[in-house]
Amino acid sequence: MYQTDFLVVGSGIAGLTYALKIADKFPGKKVTIITKSREDETNTKYAQGGVAVVNDLEHDSFEKHIEDTLIAGDGLCNEKVVEIVVKEGPARVNEIIEWGTNFDKNAAGNFANGREGGHSEFRVIHHKDVTGKEIERALLEAIHQRSNIEIISHCFVIDLITQHHLGYLVTKSTIGIECYGVYILNQQTKKIEKILSKITLLATGGNGQVYRATTNPVIATGDGVAMVYRAKGKIENMEFIQFHPTALHQPGENPSFLITEAVRGDGGILRNKQGEDFMHKYDPRLSLAPRDIVARAIDSEMKISGTEHVYLDCRHMDLQKFIHHFPNIYEKCKSLGIDITKDMIPVAPAAHYSCGGIKTNEWGQTSISNLYACGECASTGLHGANRLASNSLLEAMVFAHRCYLDAVEKIDQISFKQDIPDWDAGGTTEPKEMILITQSLKELKQVMSDYVGIVRTNTRLARAMRRLDMLHEETEALYAKTVLSPQLCELRNLITVGYLIVKGASFRHESRGLHYNTDYPEKSPLVQNIIL
Incomplete structure (x- = not known):
């Protein structure tokens, strides 16, 4: 058994920022970060575009x-949360700069602001086309300078520990569900251990791996969302999956290589098979329309x-x-024999970002006591039905x-729960055929894609739900009788995420933002969040 005052699950911008603040506030308390892969393998690392932040009040506001x-959120944003994130954003950006993050500057020494789809001004600060990687580098360097922070890598979180594990019946209507820590699969010892914590933060990233083509790394399997759903916490708006319009088209590549929206912001033009500029048929903002519109336009042209x-x-x-601003993209294209001065870049939409997730309030609290969620796994109300480009890193920092502010007020009122049972692995055996897991994962990705x-229809959604029910039944049977592995746990989490996406989409009898159903092509006058 392992005890820590503050437990952080995930090592991207959300988890690391929180951990740094906590560690500096409480040098005598223990902060533990656990991650299922390497410490730098996160969604943050793959973020290219930048951080949308108002940094030039002369031209922006x-x-x-x-x-x-x-406008991007299409009527579903929480306006109070939007104001909080936009207005608190500049101070948070200054903090990560103080921690060592470098952003590109122009000759005058000001931020080299870029512009992306849906933005009315140039306000996206960046580091070349590897902004997330630069932020991740700086934050990890700062983390390693704090003696009271421990990072445990290659540990897979299986489940949140709640009253359920003490023998109580916990349902969606149970009042006062509490989180006492997590059960983890230590991938080095192959043993299931428990980590008890006073306060837990989930910063587990996205769930793009539920689709066949995604810009997300292979670790983006919706673990945090699935765990909270199993623990009877509230999940919101999972039907709003953002497909990035321009992933480099390389069949079979996982993850898909992202061609950042900033390329279109700098003048890149979308063209169809005939070489025609087609976006004028779909939106007056052309190639810089919001992502949902551009992705649907490309889908239509294909x-x-x-x-x-x-x-x-x-x-x-x-x-x-181009080479100065997008060196990574230039080198990738060159490596594939694409000369951007002579050849056009083949692109297609790929699953990119989950706008819904674990429902939180304006302080990051979930519906489960002592449990917070932050970053892509959370649904804060900022993004509504469609995330505005480069708002995600900003949201994570804010x-x-x-x-952090809410947790420091509560930590001294919380005690460790000591009577947590060990994980019971009795009756399980080593899996005889890994194909049972890998084939189910392929089927899941096929069904979701x-x-x-x-573009969705009622018939497609009903068919997807029937297929998911079968996959769920088979996987739960496997889970009950075999020794756990990260692959089996990830499959189980992805099936849960797929179910939540389909369920939310089935309940939404309208087309809004990223959810487009041809059976309900109009927006409903009833604006509502779908809570599962």
């Missing part, structure tokens, strides 16, 4: 950023032409400027700070 966010991709035309752009993608 909080009001404009708030308005852009609300169906019209019967192709698997469209093109991003950068041939007219200044080569040296809510990590708010989780074919039936619950950019």
